[in-house]
Amino acid sequence: MFANFDFSVIGASLPYLFGQGMVFTLTLTALAATGGIVFGTLLAMMRLSSIPGLTHAAKLYVELMRSLPLVLVIFWFYFLVPYIGAWATGSATPIQVGAFSSALITFTLFEAAYFAEIMRAGIQSIPRGQTAAARALGMSYAQTMRLVVLPQALRNMLPLLLTQTIVLFQDTSLVYVLSLTDFLGAASKVAQRDGRLVEMYLFAALVYFAVCFTASLLVRRLQARTAIVR
Amino acid sequence: MTTDPMTSAPMTSAPVTSAPQPAAAGGSMIAIEAVSKWYGEFRVLSGCSTAVSRGEVVVVCGPSGSGKSTLLKCVNALETFQEGQITVDGTRVRDRATNLPRLRARVGMVFQHFELFPHLSVIDNLTLAPRKVLGRSKEAATKRGLDLLARVGLSAHAQKHPGQLSGGQQQRVAIARALAMDPVVMLFDEPTSALDPEMVGEVLDVMVELARDGMTMMVVTHEMGFARKVADRVVFMDRGEIVEDVAKDTFFDRPRSERAQQFLSKILAH
Numbered sequence: 001m002f003a004n005f006d007f008s009v010i011g012a013s014l015p016y017l018f019g020q021g022m023v024f025t026l027t028l029t030a031l032a033a034t035g036g037i038v039f040g041t042l043l044a045m046m047r048l049s050s051i052p053g054l055t056h057a058a059k060l061y062v063e064l065m066r067s068l069p070l071v072l073v074i075f076w077f078y079f080l081v082p083y084i085g086a087w088a089t090g091s092a093t094p095i096q097v098g099a100f101s102s103a104l105i106t107f108t109l110f111e112a113a114y115f116a117e118i119m120r121a122g123i124q125s126i127p128r129g130q131t132a133a134a135r136a137l138g139m140s141y142a143q144t145m146r147l148v149v150l151p152q153a154l155r156n157m158l159p160l161l162l163t164q165t166i167v168l169f170q171d172t173s174l175v176y177v178l179s180l181t182d183f184l185g186a187a188s189k190v191a192q193r194d195g196r197l198v199e200m201y202l203f204a205a206l207v208y209f210a211v212c213f214t215a216s217l218l219v220r221r222l223q224a225r226t227a228i229v230r
Numbered sequence: 231m232t233t234d235p236m237t238s239a240p241m242t243s244a245p246v247t248s249a250p251q252p253a254a255a256g257g258s259m260i261a262i263e264a265v266s267k268w269y270g271e272f273r274v275l276s277g278c279s280t281a282v283s284r285g286e287v288v289v290v291c292g293p294s295g296s297g298k299s300t301l302l303k304c305v306n307a308l309e310t311f312q313e314g315q316i317t318v319d320g321t322r323v324r325d326r327a328t329n330l331p332r333l334r335a336r337v338g339m340v341f342q343h344f345e346l347f348p349h350l351s352v353i354d355n356l357t358l359a360p361r362k363v364l365g366r367s368k369e370a371a372t373k374r375g376l377d378l379l380a381r382v383g384l385s386a387h388a389q390k391h392p393g394q395l396s397g398g399q400q401q402r403v404a405i406a407r408a409l410a411m412d413p414v415v416m417l418f419d420e421p422t423s424a425l426d427p428e429m430v431g432e433v434l435d436v437m438v439e440l441a442r443d444g445m446t447m448m449v450v451t452h453e454m455g456f457a458r459k460v461a462d463r464v465v466f467m468d469r470g471e472i473v474e475d476v477a478k479d480t481f482f483d484r485p486r487s488e489r490a491q492q493f494l495s496k497i498l499a500h
Protein backbone atom coordinates (compact mmCIF):
# COMPACT_ATOMS: atom_id res chain seq x y z
CA MET A 1 0.00 0.00 0.00
CA PHE A 2 3.00 2.28 0.39
CA ALA A 3 3.73 1.81 -3.33
CA ASN A 4 3.16 5.38 -4.35
CA PHE A 5 4.57 6.93 -1.18
CA ASP A 6 7.87 8.70 -1.38
CA PHE A 7 9.80 8.64 1.84
CA SER A 8 12.84 10.28 0.27
CA VAL A 9 11.20 13.59 1.06
CA ILE A 10 12.11 12.97 4.71
CA GLY A 11 15.78 12.46 4.08
CA ALA A 12 16.03 15.65 2.09
CA SER A 13 14.36 17.76 4.73
CA LEU A 14 16.09 16.32 7.83
CA PRO A 15 18.42 19.31 8.37
CA TYR A 16 15.44 21.65 8.33
CA LEU A 17 13.24 19.41 10.48
CA PHE A 18 15.82 18.88 13.19
CA GLY A 19 18.22 21.79 12.81
CA GLN A 20 15.41 24.29 13.10
CA GLY A 21 12.16 22.58 14.06
CA MET A 22 13.39 20.26 16.78
CA VAL A 23 15.88 22.78 18.15
CA PHE A 24 13.04 25.24 18.57
CA THR A 25 10.83 22.63 20.26
CA LEU A 26 13.55 21.56 22.68
CA THR A 27 14.56 25.14 23.48
CA LEU A 28 10.99 26.11 24.25
CA THR A 29 10.46 22.96 26.32
CA ALA A 30 13.62 23.42 28.37
CA LEU A 31 13.08 27.11 29.05
CA ALA A 32 9.38 26.76 29.87
CA ALA A 33 10.01 23.75 32.11
CA THR A 34 12.70 25.61 34.05
CA GLY A 35 10.57 28.70 34.42
CA GLY A 36 7.50 26.61 35.20
CA ILE A 37 9.25 24.69 37.97
CA VAL A 38 10.60 27.88 39.55
CA PHE A 39 7.26 29.69 39.41
CA GLY A 40 5.37 26.51 40.30
CA THR A 41 7.53 26.08 43.40
CA LEU A 42 6.73 29.65 44.44
CA LEU A 43 3.03 28.94 43.92
CA ALA A 44 3.31 25.76 45.98
CA MET A 45 5.02 27.67 48.81
CA MET A 46 2.30 30.33 48.67
CA ARG A 47 -0.37 27.66 48.72
CA LEU A 48 1.19 26.04 51.78
CA SER A 49 1.90 29.29 53.61
CA SER A 50 -0.05 30.32 56.66
CA ILE A 51 -1.04 33.65 55.10
CA PRO A 52 -4.65 33.28 53.87
CA GLY A 53 -4.28 35.90 51.11
CA LEU A 54 -1.34 34.09 49.54
CA THR A 55 -2.95 30.68 49.91
CA HIS A 56 -6.12 31.77 48.16
CA ALA A 57 -4.35 33.67 45.40
CA ALA A 58 -2.22 30.63 44.58
CA LYS A 59 -5.18 28.29 44.71
CA LEU A 60 -7.24 30.51 42.42
CA TYR A 61 -4.39 30.81 39.94
CA VAL A 62 -3.79 27.07 39.80
CA GLU A 63 -7.47 26.23 39.46
CA LEU A 64 -7.95 28.82 36.75
CA MET A 65 -5.01 27.66 34.65
CA ARG A 66 -5.98 24.04 35.01
CA SER A 67 -9.51 24.65 33.80
CA LEU A 68 -8.60 26.55 30.62
CA PRO A 69 -7.54 24.93 27.34
CA LEU A 70 -3.91 25.74 26.67
CA VAL A 71 -4.59 26.88 23.14
CA LEU A 72 -6.97 29.52 24.44
CA VAL A 73 -4.42 30.79 26.94
CA ILE A 74 -1.81 31.05 24.18
CA PHE A 75 -4.20 33.04 22.03
CA TRP A 76 -5.43 35.37 24.70
CA PHE A 77 -1.99 35.93 26.02
CA TYR A 78 -0.62 36.79 22.60
CA PHE A 79 -3.33 39.32 21.87
CA LEU A 80 -3.73 40.77 25.36
CA VAL A 81 -0.19 41.10 26.62
CA PRO A 82 0.77 44.00 24.32
CA TYR A 83 -2.12 45.98 25.81
CA ILE A 84 -1.45 44.90 29.39
CA GLY A 85 2.19 45.82 28.88
CA ALA A 86 1.22 49.19 27.54
CA TRP A 87 -1.10 49.76 30.46
CA ALA A 88 1.53 48.67 32.97
CA THR A 89 4.24 50.88 31.54
CA GLY A 90 1.90 53.77 30.80
CA SER A 91 2.72 53.62 27.12
CA ALA A 92 0.20 54.90 24.56
CA THR A 93 0.84 52.18 21.97
CA PRO A 94 0.74 48.40 22.52
CA ILE A 95 4.07 46.92 23.64
CA GLN A 96 5.71 44.71 21.02
CA VAL A 97 6.06 41.18 22.36
CA GLY A 98 7.58 38.71 19.94
CA ALA A 99 5.71 35.50 19.23
CA PHE A 100 8.50 33.44 20.83
CA SER A 101 8.56 35.47 24.06
CA SER A 102 4.82 35.33 24.18
CA ALA A 103 4.82 31.55 23.74
CA LEU A 104 7.56 31.09 26.32
CA ILE A 105 5.78 33.23 28.91
CA THR A 106 2.47 31.50 28.28
CA PHE A 107 3.89 28.00 28.57
CA THR A 108 5.79 28.97 31.71
CA LEU A 109 2.71 30.44 33.39
CA PHE A 110 0.47 27.58 32.27
CA GLU A 111 2.79 24.72 33.17
CA ALA A 112 3.58 26.38 36.51
CA ALA A 113 0.05 25.49 37.62
CA TYR A 114 0.79 21.80 37.03
CA PHE A 115 4.30 21.94 38.44
CA ALA A 116 2.85 23.74 41.50
CA GLU A 117 0.64 20.79 42.34
CA ILE A 118 3.58 18.41 41.99
CA MET A 119 5.80 20.58 44.18
CA ARG A 120 3.04 20.98 46.75
CA ALA A 121 2.85 17.22 47.10
CA GLY A 122 6.65 17.12 47.20
CA ILE A 123 6.91 19.68 49.98
CA GLN A 124 4.17 17.96 51.95
CA SER A 125 6.00 14.66 51.63
CA ILE A 126 8.89 16.00 53.73
CA PRO A 127 8.36 15.08 57.39
CA ARG A 128 7.62 18.03 59.68
CA GLY A 129 10.54 16.98 61.83
CA GLN A 130 12.91 18.07 59.05
CA THR A 131 11.57 21.60 59.25
CA ALA A 132 11.74 21.52 63.03
CA ALA A 133 15.37 20.35 62.90
CA ALA A 134 16.32 23.12 60.47
CA ARG A 135 14.55 25.79 62.51
CA ALA A 136 16.13 24.43 65.71
CA LEU A 137 19.54 25.00 64.13
CA GLY A 138 18.68 28.67 63.68
CA MET A 139 17.75 28.63 60.01
CA SER A 140 15.25 31.17 58.74
CA TYR A 141 12.13 30.11 56.86
CA ALA A 142 13.85 30.86 53.55
CA GLN A 143 16.97 28.89 54.50
CA THR A 144 14.87 25.98 55.74
CA MET A 145 13.06 25.84 52.41
CA ARG A 146 16.09 26.40 50.20
CA LEU A 147 18.58 24.17 52.01
CA VAL A 148 16.47 21.42 53.53
CA VAL A 149 12.92 21.10 52.24
CA LEU A 150 13.12 21.97 48.53
CA PRO A 151 16.19 19.89 47.66
CA GLN A 152 14.46 16.83 49.11
CA ALA A 153 11.10 17.70 47.56
CA LEU A 154 12.70 18.21 44.14
CA ARG A 155 14.51 14.94 44.38
CA ASN A 156 11.41 13.04 45.47
CA MET A 157 9.35 14.63 42.71
CA LEU A 158 11.92 14.47 39.91
CA PRO A 159 10.18 11.62 38.06
CA LEU A 160 6.84 13.44 38.12
CA LEU A 161 8.44 16.74 37.12
CA LEU A 162 10.11 15.08 34.14
CA THR A 163 6.92 13.31 33.16
CA GLN A 164 5.13 16.65 33.18
CA THR A 165 7.98 18.03 31.06
CA ILE A 166 7.32 15.31 28.49
CA VAL A 167 3.72 16.47 28.34
CA LEU A 168 5.00 20.01 27.87
CA PHE A 169 7.23 18.78 25.05
CA GLN A 170 4.15 17.51 23.24
CA ASP A 171 2.12 20.61 24.04
CA THR A 172 4.67 22.94 22.48
CA SER A 173 3.32 21.90 19.06
CA LEU A 174 0.44 24.30 19.80
CA VAL A 175 2.71 27.23 18.91
CA TYR A 176 1.47 26.83 15.34
CA VAL A 177 -1.38 29.16 16.34
CA LEU A 178 1.23 31.91 16.69
CA SER A 179 2.73 30.98 13.31
CA LEU A 180 5.89 29.75 15.01
CA THR A 181 7.68 26.82 13.43
CA ASP A 182 8.45 24.02 15.84
CA PHE A 183 9.22 20.45 14.82
CA LEU A 184 5.64 19.65 13.90
CA GLY A 185 5.27 23.00 12.16
CA ALA A 186 8.39 22.32 10.11
CA ALA A 187 7.12 18.87 9.19
CA SER A 188 3.78 20.19 8.08
CA LYS A 189 5.40 22.94 6.00
CA VAL A 190 7.47 20.36 4.13
CA ALA A 191 4.43 18.15 3.80
CA GLN A 192 2.37 20.89 2.19
CA ARG A 193 5.18 22.13 -0.01
CA ASP A 194 5.94 18.70 -1.47
CA GLY A 195 2.42 17.28 -1.26
CA ARG A 196 3.62 14.45 0.98
CA LEU A 197 1.21 14.75 3.91
CA VAL A 198 0.96 11.09 4.91
CA GLU A 199 4.70 10.45 4.83
CA MET A 200 5.60 13.56 6.85
CA TYR A 201 2.89 13.16 9.47
CA LEU A 202 3.77 9.50 9.90
CA PHE A 203 7.39 10.46 10.36
CA ALA A 204 6.51 13.24 12.82
CA ALA A 205 4.40 10.87 14.90
CA LEU A 206 7.26 8.39 14.94
CA VAL A 207 9.72 11.04 16.14
CA TYR A 208 7.40 12.26 18.93
CA PHE A 209 6.85 8.69 20.00
CA ALA A 210 10.56 7.87 19.98
CA VAL A 211 11.51 10.96 21.99
CA CYS A 212 8.75 10.57 24.59
CA PHE A 213 9.19 6.84 24.93
CA THR A 214 12.95 7.12 25.44
CA ALA A 215 12.45 9.96 27.91
CA SER A 216 9.96 7.95 29.99
CA LEU A 217 12.34 5.03 30.05
CA LEU A 218 15.10 7.31 31.32
CA VAL A 219 12.75 8.75 33.94
CA ARG A 220 11.96 5.28 35.22
CA ARG A 221 15.67 4.46 35.41
CA LEU A 222 16.31 7.70 37.29
CA GLN A 223 13.46 7.01 39.67
CA ALA A 224 15.08 3.80 40.75
CA ARG A 225 18.43 5.50 41.25
CA THR A 226 17.52 8.70 43.09
CA ALA A 227 15.17 7.28 45.70
CA ILE A 228 16.57 8.62 48.96
CA VAL A 229 17.54 6.01 51.48
CA ARG A 230 15.93 6.96 54.78
CA MET B 231 31.03 20.03 87.37
CA THR B 232 30.31 22.37 90.26
CA THR B 233 27.43 21.53 92.50
CA ASP B 234 24.79 24.14 92.22
CA PRO B 235 23.38 25.43 95.50
CA MET B 236 19.90 24.91 94.13
CA THR B 237 20.50 21.25 93.70
CA SER B 238 21.39 20.52 97.25
CA ALA B 239 18.99 23.03 98.79
CA PRO B 240 16.26 21.33 100.76
CA MET B 241 13.11 21.23 98.68
CA THR B 242 10.90 19.78 101.35
CA SER B 243 9.24 23.07 102.10
CA ALA B 244 7.80 23.35 98.60
CA PRO B 245 4.24 22.12 98.19
CA VAL B 246 4.16 18.92 96.23
CA THR B 247 1.62 19.74 93.60
CA SER B 248 2.23 23.40 92.91
CA ALA B 249 5.06 24.88 90.93
CA PRO B 250 7.92 24.10 93.26
CA GLN B 251 10.35 26.94 92.87
CA PRO B 252 10.81 30.32 91.33
CA ALA B 253 13.33 30.64 88.56
CA ALA B 254 16.78 31.24 89.92
CA ALA B 255 17.73 34.77 89.12
CA GLY B 256 21.44 34.88 88.43
CA GLY B 257 22.83 31.49 87.53
CA SER B 258 20.00 30.02 85.53
CA MET B 259 20.52 29.22 81.89
CA ILE B 260 16.86 28.46 81.34
CA ALA B 261 14.17 30.06 83.46
CA ILE B 262 10.64 28.85 82.87
CA GLU B 263 8.09 30.99 84.68
CA ALA B 264 4.39 30.14 84.94
CA VAL B 265 4.18 28.96 81.33
CA SER B 266 0.75 27.98 80.05
CA LYS B 267 -0.18 26.83 76.60
CA TRP B 268 -3.46 25.88 74.98
CA TYR B 269 -4.32 24.02 71.81
CA GLY B 270 -7.75 25.52 71.32
CA GLU B 271 -9.66 24.56 74.45
CA PHE B 272 -7.12 21.96 75.50
CA ARG B 273 -4.59 23.13 78.06
CA VAL B 274 -1.29 21.36 77.27
CA LEU B 275 0.81 23.23 79.82
CA SER B 276 -0.55 24.75 83.01
CA GLY B 277 1.57 27.18 84.92
CA CYS B 278 4.87 25.37 84.48
CA SER B 279 7.82 26.85 86.35
CA THR B 280 11.31 25.50 86.70
CA ALA B 281 14.87 26.51 86.01
CA VAL B 282 18.04 24.95 84.70
CA SER B 283 21.29 26.36 86.03
CA ARG B 284 24.50 26.64 84.12
CA GLY B 285 26.13 23.21 83.88
CA GLU B 286 23.12 21.50 85.33
CA VAL B 287 21.46 18.37 83.92
CA VAL B 288 17.71 18.22 84.39
CA VAL B 289 15.77 15.13 83.40
CA VAL B 290 12.11 15.60 82.50
CA CYS B 291 9.85 12.59 82.72
CA GLY B 292 6.18 11.77 82.94
CA PRO B 293 3.45 9.78 81.25
CA SER B 294 2.79 9.99 77.54
CA GLY B 295 0.90 13.14 76.57
CA SER B 296 1.87 15.00 79.74
CA GLY B 297 3.42 17.86 77.76
CA LYS B 298 7.14 17.11 78.02
CA SER B 299 7.91 17.60 74.33
CA THR B 300 5.74 20.68 74.22
CA LEU B 301 7.56 22.26 77.16
CA LEU B 302 10.92 21.51 75.56
CA LYS B 303 9.85 23.03 72.24
CA CYS B 304 8.68 26.16 74.03
CA VAL B 305 12.22 26.66 75.29
CA ASN B 306 13.63 27.15 71.77
CA ALA B 307 10.40 28.65 70.45
CA LEU B 308 9.56 25.81 68.10
CA GLU B 309 6.19 26.13 69.84
CA THR B 310 4.55 29.30 71.06
CA PHE B 311 2.86 29.68 74.44
CA GLN B 312 0.19 32.08 75.57
CA GLU B 313 1.12 32.82 79.18
CA GLY B 314 4.26 33.14 81.24
CA GLN B 315 7.83 33.66 80.19
CA ILE B 316 10.89 31.61 79.33
CA THR B 317 14.33 33.16 79.49
CA VAL B 318 17.27 31.44 77.83
CA ASP B 319 20.69 32.79 78.76
CA GLY B 320 19.15 36.20 79.39
CA THR B 321 17.01 36.28 76.23
CA ARG B 322 13.24 36.30 76.61
CA VAL B 323 11.58 33.80 74.29
CA ARG B 324 8.09 35.34 74.31
CA ASP B 325 9.12 38.80 73.21
CA ARG B 326 8.47 40.40 69.85
CA ALA B 327 11.91 42.00 69.89
CA THR B 328 13.71 38.66 70.22
CA ASN B 329 15.39 37.35 67.10
CA LEU B 330 14.19 33.75 67.33
CA PRO B 331 16.54 32.21 64.74
CA ARG B 332 19.46 33.74 66.61
CA LEU B 333 18.14 32.36 69.88
CA ARG B 334 17.66 28.89 68.40
CA ALA B 335 21.18 28.94 66.99
CA ARG B 336 22.44 28.95 70.58
CA VAL B 337 20.16 26.15 71.77
CA GLY B 338 20.99 22.66 70.54
CA MET B 339 18.16 20.21 70.08
CA VAL B 340 18.16 16.44 69.60
CA PHE B 341 14.99 14.75 68.40
CA GLN B 342 13.49 11.35 68.98
CA HIS B 343 13.71 10.50 65.26
CA PHE B 344 17.16 12.09 64.68
CA GLU B 345 15.95 14.28 61.81
CA LEU B 346 19.27 14.27 60.02
CA PHE B 347 19.05 15.76 56.53
CA PRO B 348 18.94 12.66 54.29
CA HIS B 349 20.05 14.48 51.12
CA LEU B 350 23.35 15.55 52.69
CA SER B 351 26.41 13.59 53.75
CA VAL B 352 27.16 13.27 57.44
CA ILE B 353 29.82 15.99 57.35
CA ASP B 354 27.52 18.30 55.38
CA ASN B 355 24.83 17.74 58.01
CA LEU B 356 27.33 19.05 60.54
CA THR B 357 28.57 22.03 58.56
CA LEU B 358 25.35 23.30 56.96
CA ALA B 359 24.05 25.43 59.82
CA PRO B 360 27.45 26.68 61.05
CA ARG B 361 28.14 27.93 57.51
CA LYS B 362 24.73 29.29 56.59
CA VAL B 363 23.60 30.53 60.00
CA LEU B 364 26.84 31.44 61.77
CA GLY B 365 28.70 32.39 58.59
CA ARG B 366 31.69 30.19 59.29
CA SER B 367 34.04 29.30 56.47
CA LYS B 368 33.80 25.89 54.90
CA GLU B 369 37.26 24.98 56.20
CA ALA B 370 36.55 26.04 59.78
CA ALA B 371 33.16 24.32 59.82
CA THR B 372 34.60 21.12 58.35
CA LYS B 373 37.45 21.04 60.84
CA ARG B 374 35.08 21.51 63.75
CA GLY B 375 32.67 18.96 62.26
CA LEU B 376 35.39 16.33 61.96
CA ASP B 377 36.50 16.99 65.54
CA LEU B 378 32.95 16.44 66.76
CA LEU B 379 32.57 13.29 64.67
CA ALA B 380 35.71 11.97 66.30
CA ARG B 381 34.26 12.83 69.67
CA VAL B 382 31.15 10.73 69.04
CA GLY B 383 33.29 7.98 67.52
CA LEU B 384 32.14 8.31 63.92
CA SER B 385 35.15 9.70 62.07
CA ALA B 386 35.02 6.92 59.52
CA HIS B 387 31.52 7.85 58.43
CA ALA B 388 31.95 11.52 57.47
CA GLN B 389 31.28 10.98 53.78
CA LYS B 390 28.35 8.58 54.18
CA HIS B 391 24.72 9.54 53.98
CA PRO B 392 22.53 9.24 57.09
CA GLY B 393 20.52 6.40 55.54
CA GLN B 394 23.65 4.25 55.53
CA LEU B 395 24.05 4.48 59.30
CA SER B 396 22.38 2.58 62.12
CA GLY B 397 19.91 4.36 64.37
CA GLY B 398 22.43 4.75 67.17
CA GLN B 399 25.01 6.18 64.79
CA GLN B 400 22.46 8.57 63.34
CA GLN B 401 21.55 9.86 66.77
CA ARG B 402 25.22 10.41 67.62
CA VAL B 403 25.57 12.38 64.39
CA ALA B 404 22.50 14.38 65.39
CA ILE B 405 24.12 15.21 68.73
CA ALA B 406 27.31 16.25 66.93
CA ARG B 407 25.26 18.38 64.54
CA ALA B 408 23.71 20.24 67.45
CA LEU B 409 27.11 20.67 69.13
CA ALA B 410 28.58 22.09 65.92
CA MET B 411 26.65 25.28 66.62
CA ASP B 412 28.48 25.65 69.96
CA PRO B 413 25.21 25.86 71.88
CA VAL B 414 25.01 27.16 75.43
CA VAL B 415 22.42 24.54 76.29
CA MET B 416 21.26 21.22 74.82
CA LEU B 417 17.68 19.97 74.72
CA PHE B 418 16.99 16.27 74.20
CA ASP B 419 13.52 14.92 73.41
CA GLU B 420 13.50 11.17 74.10
CA PRO B 421 16.78 10.69 72.23
CA THR B 422 16.87 6.93 72.75
CA SER B 423 13.24 5.87 72.57
CA ALA B 424 13.27 5.22 68.81
CA LEU B 425 16.39 3.07 69.04
CA ASP B 426 16.82 -0.67 69.12
CA PRO B 427 17.73 -1.65 72.69
CA GLU B 428 21.29 -2.58 71.81
CA MET B 429 21.95 0.94 70.50
CA VAL B 430 20.66 2.87 73.48
CA GLY B 431 23.92 2.55 75.34
CA GLU B 432 26.17 4.15 72.74
CA VAL B 433 23.94 7.24 72.62
CA LEU B 434 23.64 7.51 76.39
CA ASP B 435 27.43 7.23 76.68
CA VAL B 436 27.83 10.30 74.48
CA MET B 437 25.27 12.16 76.58
CA VAL B 438 26.93 11.16 79.85
CA GLU B 439 30.25 12.42 78.57
CA LEU B 440 28.63 15.66 77.47
CA ALA B 441 27.16 16.12 80.93
CA ARG B 442 30.53 15.44 82.55
CA ASP B 443 32.06 18.10 80.31
CA GLY B 444 29.75 20.59 81.95
CA MET B 445 27.10 21.06 79.27
CA THR B 446 23.79 22.44 80.46
CA MET B 447 21.18 19.87 79.49
CA MET B 448 17.42 19.45 79.63
CA VAL B 449 16.62 15.86 78.80
CA VAL B 450 13.21 14.30 78.28
CA THR B 451 13.81 10.60 78.80
CA HIS B 452 12.49 7.50 80.46
CA GLU B 453 16.00 6.12 80.86
CA MET B 454 16.07 6.17 84.63
CA GLY B 455 19.56 4.71 84.65
CA PHE B 456 20.77 7.80 82.84
CA ALA B 457 18.86 10.01 85.25
CA ARG B 458 20.43 8.31 88.26
CA LYS B 459 23.88 8.59 86.76
CA VAL B 460 24.06 12.20 85.59
CA ALA B 461 20.92 14.15 86.46
CA ASP B 462 21.12 16.87 89.05
CA ARG B 463 17.36 17.28 89.22
CA VAL B 464 14.30 15.48 87.99
CA VAL B 465 11.19 17.26 86.78
CA PHE B 466 8.09 15.08 86.78
CA MET B 467 5.17 16.19 84.62
CA ASP B 468 1.62 14.96 84.47
CA ARG B 469 -1.30 16.41 82.52
CA GLY B 470 0.55 19.58 81.63
CA GLU B 471 1.69 20.33 85.16
CA ILE B 472 5.07 20.10 86.77
CA VAL B 473 4.21 17.87 89.69
CA GLU B 474 7.66 17.40 91.14
CA ASP B 475 10.87 19.31 90.66
CA VAL B 476 13.40 17.86 93.05
CA ALA B 477 16.95 16.65 93.44
CA LYS B 478 17.57 13.33 91.74
CA ASP B 479 17.96 11.31 94.93
CA THR B 480 14.83 12.75 96.43
CA PHE B 481 12.90 11.77 93.32
CA PHE B 482 14.05 8.19 93.28
CA ASP B 483 14.18 7.51 97.01
CA ARG B 484 11.32 9.57 98.37
CA PRO B 485 8.94 10.65 95.59
CA ARG B 486 6.27 12.64 97.36
CA SER B 487 3.37 12.82 94.98
CA GLU B 488 1.24 9.77 94.40
CA ARG B 489 1.40 10.33 90.66
CA ALA B 490 5.20 10.21 90.67
CA GLN B 491 5.18 7.09 92.82
CA GLN B 492 2.84 5.35 90.43
CA PHE B 493 4.87 6.45 87.44
CA LEU B 494 8.12 5.26 89.00
CA SER B 495 6.76 1.89 89.99
CA LYS B 496 5.48 1.38 86.48
CA ILE B 497 8.64 2.45 84.72
CA LEU B 498 11.07 0.65 87.03
CA ALA B 499 8.97 -2.51 86.88
CA HIS B 500 9.52 -3.20 83.21
Ligand SMILES: Nc1ncnc2c1ncn2[C@@H]1O[C@H](COP(=O)(O)OP(=O)(O)OP(=O)(O)O)[C@@H](O)[C@H]1O
Pocket residue numbers: 269272274292293294295296297298299300301
Ligand atom coordinates in the same frame (compact mmCIF):
# COMPACT_ATOMS: atom_id res chain seq x y z
N1 LIG C 1 -0.46 20.31 67.42
C1 LIG C 1 -1.23 19.84 68.42
N2 LIG C 1 -2.55 20.10 68.44
C2 LIG C 1 -3.33 19.64 69.44
N3 LIG C 1 -2.89 18.91 70.47
C3 LIG C 1 -1.58 18.62 70.49
C4 LIG C 1 -0.68 19.06 69.49
N4 LIG C 1 0.57 18.61 69.78
C5 LIG C 1 0.44 17.92 70.92
N5 LIG C 1 -0.84 17.92 71.37
C6 LIG C 1 -1.34 17.29 72.59
O1 LIG C 1 -0.67 17.86 73.66
C7 LIG C 1 -0.41 16.89 74.68
C8 LIG C 1 1.04 16.94 75.07
O2 LIG C 1 1.82 16.49 73.98
P1 LIG C 1 3.38 16.25 74.11
O3 LIG C 1 3.87 15.75 72.80
O4 LIG C 1 4.03 17.45 74.66
O5 LIG C 1 3.42 15.09 75.19
P2 LIG C 1 4.67 14.26 75.69
O6 LIG C 1 4.71 14.38 77.16
O7 LIG C 1 5.89 14.65 74.95
O8 LIG C 1 4.23 12.77 75.32
P3 LIG C 1 5.11 11.57 74.73
O9 LIG C 1 5.75 10.90 75.90
O10 LIG C 1 4.07 10.69 74.11
O11 LIG C 1 6.08 12.10 73.75
C9 LIG C 1 -0.86 15.58 74.12
O12 LIG C 1 -2.10 15.24 74.70
C10 LIG C 1 -1.00 15.82 72.65
O13 LIG C 1 -2.04 15.04 72.14
Ligand SMILES: [Mg+2]
Pocket residue numbers: 298299300419420
Ligand atom coordinates in the same frame (compact mmCIF):
# COMPACT_ATOMS: atom_id res chain seq x y z
MG1 LIG D 1 7.10 13.69 73.48
